[in-house]
Amino acid sequence: EDKVVQSPLSLVVHEGDTVTLNCSYEVTNFRSLLWYKQEKKAPTFLFMLTSSGIEKKSGRLSSILDKKELFSILNITATQTGDSAVYLCAVDGTASKLTFGTGTRLQVML
Amino acid sequence: SAVISQKPSRDICQRGTSLTIQCQVDSQVTMMFWYRQQPGQSLTLIATANQGSEATYESGFVIDKFPISRPNLTFSTLTVSNMSPEDSSIYLCSHSGSTYNEQFFGPGTRLTVL
Numbered sequence: 001e002d003k004v005v006q007s008p009l010s011l012v013v014h015e016g017d018t019v020t021l022n023c024s025y026e027v028t029n030f031r032s033l034l035w036y037k038q039e040k041k042a043p044t045f046l047f048m049l050t051s052s053g054i055e056k057k058s059g060r061l062s063s064i065l066d067k068k069e070l071f072s073i074l075n076i077t078a079t080q081t082g083d084s085a086v087y088l089c090a091v092d093g094t095a096s097k098l099t100f101g102t103g104t105r106l107q108v109m110l
Numbered sequence: 111s112a113v114i115s116q117k118p119s120r121d122i123c124q125r126g127t128s129l130t131i132q133c134q135v136d137s138q139v140t141m142m143f144w145y146r147q148q149p150g151q152s153l154t155l156i157a158t159a160n161q162g163s164e165a166t167y168e169s170g171f172v173i174d175k176f177p178i179s180r181p182n183l184t185f186s187t188l189t190v191s192n193m194s195p196e197d198s199s200i201y202l203c204s205h206s207g208s209t210y211n212e213q214f215f216g217p218g219t220r221l222t223v224l
Contacts, residue, residue, distance in 0.1 A: 031211065041200050041218030043153070045111075048212045088152065092211040097168075098143075100152040 002027040002093045006101035014109050017079050021104045024071040027093030033065055033072050036088040038103070043088055046074070079108045112137040114216035116203055122222045123193055130189045131219045133203035138183035141206040143213065144176070148199045159186040159203075193223045 003026045013019055025033065032050045036043035047056045049065035049072060056063050060079075065072045076083055086103040093099060113136045123129050133142065142159040157165040157178055165178035180186040190197050200220050204213040 034212065036215075041220060042202065042215045045212065045214055090153075096211050097155055098153075098211065098213060100154075102152045 002091060002097075002099040004089055004091055004099050004101035006087075006089050006104050008104060009102070010105040010107070012107045012109060013079055015080055017108075018075065018077045019079060019106060021074040021076075021087050021089075021106070022071065023073070023089030023101060025089075025091045025093075025099075026070065027091045027099065029093055030067065031092040031096065034090045034092065034098070035063055035072070035074050036090065038086045038088055039084075046087075076106075079106075081108050081110060084108045111212075111214040112139055112205060114203060114205060114214065116216040116219055118219055119217065120220040120222075122224065125194050125223055127193055128189055128191045129193065129221060130187050131201055131203075131221075133186045133188070133216055135184045135205055139205040140183070141211075142180060142186045143204045143206070144178060144186070144188045145202045145204065145215075146199045147202065147218075153202065156188070159188075190221065193221075195223045197221065198223045 005024050007022045034048045035046040047063045052067040060077045063074045084107050086105050088103045089101045090098045115134045144156040145153045147153050155168050156171045157167040159165050159178050159180040161180045177189045200218045202218045204215045206213045
């Protein structure tokens, strides 16, 4: 059974801090790893990673994948209150289904 | 990516009743999916909605409880049947438009069953 574990479960930081969110996985037939931001109901797509060592970047957010060690990190620099959300990691593996982790709840304080 | 809309946005229902959730995409998509997110939990795939044939259900989900329709490449419905308080969740539809199953989600339906 495919498995995705995220850490930490929750995180409280102050504006301007840099945070690193972790995602480790065990999956058969890995195809990709995806990061989503969930603020209310709908997860918003952030990144899709398929190759090791290639950083994906969008503004203050960046992510990288290590297929040998089976993990990914999501970095957010210069955090803002608008970054407060649950960040979900998912892997596309067995039978092309997405398996989600339980998420990291990030709260950014003024 | 195609834009997805869902309705209703939220509903409060009595136990024993059924609710149908609609998902509309603004362009044709190959794959559509239905997920459930119970309070404090992550997303769990209920089924893949197949156009013109029966949906493919995941372990723990059955057609009698969660009938799904997909009459064309832009529309799908999920019915939550004979509801109980344990069905209180956010229900999300998504679509996938690329080889790598990069899925995009609709705004979700928050269901509360009393």
